[in-house]
């Protein structure tokens with residue numbers, strides 16, 4: 072105890088986290104490069120990367136990872152912004168709508184994949200609906216390697232459905248930090264609703280949009296459950312390939328190489344967001 | 359004016375339907391008799407509500423055990439993350455010290471790494487240290503994923519409790535720890551619980567690391583993922599619905615804290 | 627006995643010296659006010675006495691006890707925070723009783739003491755409410771009650787009235803004064819409101835840059851500011867300061883400045899002797915304004931009125947004395963118009979003299995020392 076007393080309190084409070092993060096973050100991070108860049112007998116090698124790139128799934132995994140991202144993120148951003156604006160109106164029942172909209176926040180990507188499987192499977196709700204509408208007689212098969220567009224659509228819908236609330240909540244908390252005065256000032260100039268959004272709200276929301284995009288993109292790169300449920304290996308992405316290489320092929324080195332690729336993609340995306348959506352220090356609201 | 363209001367509500371309701379409908383559908387699918395799931399033409403609403411699929415799911419080999427493990431891992435994750443992370447959050451909120459900004463940025467950065475980047479090397483490390491395929495090992499992994507969230511959220515929680523209050527308690531005879539326990543803790547407790555519940559859901563839902571770090575001792579998501587290719591549809595639907603029930607309940611409990619949690623955790 | 631002694635107390639924050647080598651002796655049952663501009667170290671000094679701030683150097687005594695190393699709860703102080711710091715999750719009764727509960731006072735005794743203090747501060751019918759349900763003035767009284775109920779030997783207050791509106795402030799000020807006489811505790815009170823300081827303090831310690839510039843009874847501080855800073859900080863409008871050169875003409879000492887030349891009486895000779903320059907300090911109300919040339923003009927100065935402002939109880943003139951601006955207050959009924967030329971004379975007893983370089987007051991004793 073006397074020894075404990077000597078240590079400054081902040082150090083005492085921070086050290087568990089520091090130790091923990093060293094053990095479960097720093098060391099694995101160092102280790103992962105070791106795995107990816109070394110051969111079985113700890114010699115530096117690019118063989119793991121070579122094997123990854125040569126693999127027949129690599130090209131489509133790269134393409135799918137990027138395509139999915141490009142399809143998902145913009146739709147999600149627009150929908151989430153709309154939902155955030157709706158809830159931010161503070162009409163009667165707005166909190167009720169907020170809670171409704173936020174529900175998918177608690178749902179895992181695996182469960183979301185299973186939910187949308189019930190819609191897109193051969194005897195699923197989509198075919199059933201179209202049959203009831205008289206559009207088709209026999210069920211269509213959406214989720215097969217013959218219909219890659221449908222598979223992608225199903226995955227995009229799943230991801231948009233599941234993760235839009237996350238973006239919405241981030242944007243909404245950003246919206247609520249925007250002082251009412253700015254918007255009222257815009258009102259005094261007779262701005263229309265759209266003008267207010269365009270010239271006041273969006274620019275002030277830029278930091279939140281930026282963090283939402285960074286966060287979302289990173290998570291979208293990792294999306295994994297819906298892929299496995301809805302497409303399996305017919306639609307490979309980096310995250311699922313990493314999983315297959317570790318579990319099925321039992322090669323943690325190539326799996327690590329995929330993980331590093333994923334990280335690299337995340338970093339590139341983050342960097343792009345940081346550059347494109349830069350907010351200058353002096354433009355930050357003062358209220 | 360009136361028209362605009364109607365349009366506004368229409369959009370609001372439309373979005374609510376878009377959110378709710380898939381959940382209703384999976385619930386219906388989970389409650390549809392097996393026979394009807396595979397029949398054509400398939401009806402939206404099952405002819406009878408049947409617990410057949412549920413019973414099948416729950417009684418399937420490994421489901422109950424993995425559910426139990428999921429709960430234990432989630433509880434352990436909450437305990438580890440709060441015990442380790444909350445003191446750091448408190449320190450960030452209360453003290454000025456050298457390297458504070460660096461620490462905060464470091465914490466923020468840890469959120470940037472894909473799960474696979476941690477899970478795969480950890481699996482290799484765990485294999486060497488004999489904690490591979492254990493509940494505790496997975497809980498540590500989940501706690502690492504939750505750590506940035508817990509540290510930042512607790513720091514913002516305690517920032518909202520003015521330090522004045524603790525000082526006032528100290529002038530009235532409390533020790534430093536006493537002041538924290540009698541003043542800051544009770545005030546922050548509801549939000550701390552909300553953060554804990556959120557961490558629980560995070561662990562309960564986590565798939566990738568669970569699938570990679572366990573083989574025999576699988577959690578529920580890992581179990582479902584690994585049996586995906588051999589499971590019938592009714593197993594999948596019942597499983598999907600089963601997994602979202604606790605999540606729905608928890609989100610309902612913490613609904614009031616959703617904004618403040620995500621607001622600070624993301625927007626800094 | 628609970629006098630408070632600070633000996634060479636220093637508190638630094640990085641490169642900022644918030645409290646700089648302060649020595650102070652506050653007598654038992656005295657009402658001491660710390661007054662000074664924002665950031666001068668009042669709060670830090672108070673918090674050091676409370677034990678909420680660890681001091682880097684020096685010692686602090688409460689009565690006979692050296693409390694420098696003691697935690698706040700063991701010092702026998704009670705503190706009223708600027709924000710009141712009422713515990714939001716406790717009722718008013720629990721808030722007031724908190725200190726007693728920590729000290730494990732039996733419930734019956736506690737209830738009785740809480741009630742007594744609540745009565746003293748007119749809180750008796752608010753006891754079951756929560757702080758969120760009280761007005762600002764009521765919260766302030768709860769904060770005082772909570773500090774008082776533990777019967778502290780020293781009561782510390784950090785700008786307790788600054789969150790109240792003007793009228794309530796006036797009222798609470800009087801109540802605090804009454805309270806001080808009722809409770810017999812040594813009181814240290816931080817404010818940057820000079821009116822509060824003058825009305826409440828038995829003595830005032832005027833602070834600047836972490837140091838006590840002057841510590842004295844209010845009248846002395848007002849009439850004899852120890853330096854130019856104190857004179858311009860206290861008083862509204864502040865003291866006028868006029869620079870002048872000291873000359874010797876026909877064996878007489880003269881003070882000559884821009885647009886004036888006066889002959890001070892010989893009793894000031896010890897102060898003026900041996901100096902070439904001086905700063906004169908004079909309060910606005912110590913001037914006399916005449917509209918006709920006085921018969922004796924040796925110590926009368928001619929100047930023109932620039933601005934006339936009615937402030938209710940006085941009429942404030944801004945007067946241009948060949949480029950230097952003077953503030954002069956006169957009776958509110960005085961008929962005077964901007965642009966008018968007037969003659970100024972002054973009450974010599976109220977004149978203050980300051981060293982032109984150090985800006986500290988020159989007193990005969992200082993000269994002889």
Ligand SMILES: Nc1ncnc2c1ncn2[C@@H]1O[C@H](COP(=O)(O)OP(=O)(O)OP(=O)(O)O)[C@@H](O)[C@H]1O
Nearest residue numbers: 639642643644663664665666667668669670671818
């Ligand atoms: N915790 C701290 N960390 C760093 N600097 C501090 C801290 N507290 C006070 N200071 C600095 O110490 C100096 C004195 O501060 P203090 O709060 O005592 O002033 P004050 O006289 O109470 O001012 P005010 O009238 O504005 O309350 C200031 O320059 C302030 O910036």
Ligand SMILES: [Mg+2]
Nearest residue numbers: 668669670784
């Ligand atoms: Mg202060």
